[in-house]
Amino acid sequence: MRALIVDPGAPGRLRLGEAPDPEPGPGQLLVEVRHTSLNAAELWFAQQAAPGEVIGFDAAGVVVAAAADGTGPAVGSRVVGFAEGGGFGALRAMDVADVAVVPEAVDLGEAATLPVAAGTALRALDQAGPLLGRRVLVTGASGGVGGFAVQLARLGGAHVVAVAGSADGRGWVADLGAHETVGAVDRVTDPVDVVVDTVGGDQLSAAYALLAAGGTLQSIGWASGREAVLPVGSTLGARSPKAIVSVYNGGGLTDRQAQLGRLLLLVADGRLRVPVGWRGPWGKIADAVEALAGRSLRGKAILDVD
Structure with a gap:
């Protein structure tokens, strides 16, 4: 062939x-x-x-x-x-x-x-729990996974903050439904409940610091190719501890047919671009x-x- x-x-x-x-x-x-x-x-x-x-x-x-x-x-x-x-x-x-x-x-x-990019975004947001009324930060939002994550988080009722490095990228993710767009994580001032991180490195560390108590960072990519260093003690001592979670741990890949079915229905209905x-x-x-x-x-x- x-x-x-x-x-x-x-x-x-x-x-x-x-x-x-x-x-x-x-x-x-x-x-x-x-x-x-x-x-x-x-x-x-x-x-x-x-x-x-x-x-x-x-x-x-x-x-x-x-x-x-x-x-x-x-x-x-x-x-x-x-x-x-x-x-x-x-x-x-x-x-x-x-x-x-x-x-x-x-x-x-x-x-x-859909299988890799939208499927990864969907699994990350599913792991994060109910999104209605929560603040969701998406890094690398102008990429393939990021573009789907922005849309799916908004469909779930979240307030979406998207990080994109260029003005063109920020306009692009705004058109996909992001409520706020910023050029870097350090320009986000208010706490967030969920982070969908595709970049790793310094952005992961900075995004983790923005998490409200009980929040989660869903690590789904490492585009930066750099290590993420967290301050000593930053993962300890909170009444409602924050967590870093990878979508590739556990049984998140076991029902791909159902996940694809959900995504295809959203595309067919015009709710997911x-x-x-x-x-x-x-x-x-x-x-x-x-x-x-x-x-x-x-x-x-x-x-x-x-």
Whole structure:
């Protein structure tokens, strides 16, 4: 099959090539991939993967072989799903439990952006508990995960404070529904109840200091690549202690089908926008990598499989 394969000599170590067709296992269906999405994590995994490997988390397409055990969507169904690798191939085997049927009202390409970025934002906010009337701070808000987090927090009834480094980025997140926009965490003056942090480093430390008693910081990214240092004693002594939580700990990934179903319904109803900053054929992967790695991308990058 055609696939974006790891190549150490290519931009972002990814280029179009050939790879073996996947063979579905028990409880898996085979999907003809029409669209996939580029995430920051895939740029990291491309650096670690072996030449010729097919990476990629997100994929949307059409079922060409149903699961042998009779579960899941039928042949011809439009679906989107997540798996550990394989999303950058023209064919993909996926567990039925990690796949959701895409409503006709939702563009398949836009659906391909949901599993990693919107799914991560949703899990973080779910972990934070009820949002109605609470103040939620989102760092790295002009990125793919951040753009979804801003919208989902507002849908939950939160007052959303979004951090974006550029004036263009702040305008962009304001259009997505942020109530307040700032250029840096240290410009936030009032306490917040929840932080959704995609940056790590100094921003995580500064955001943690803003938490009200009983608040939580949901750590879902480390775009800064820097260590976060907390003041001695800052995690001790509070009657209602603050917490730093990672969405990748515990059982937060066990019901992906239901999470995707919730997100797809919001998109179909027009309540959740898919912020697309780049879209093109997968042969233009170098352009998508440049936009994402150079941090000029607002929202998500969609790769159309042709």
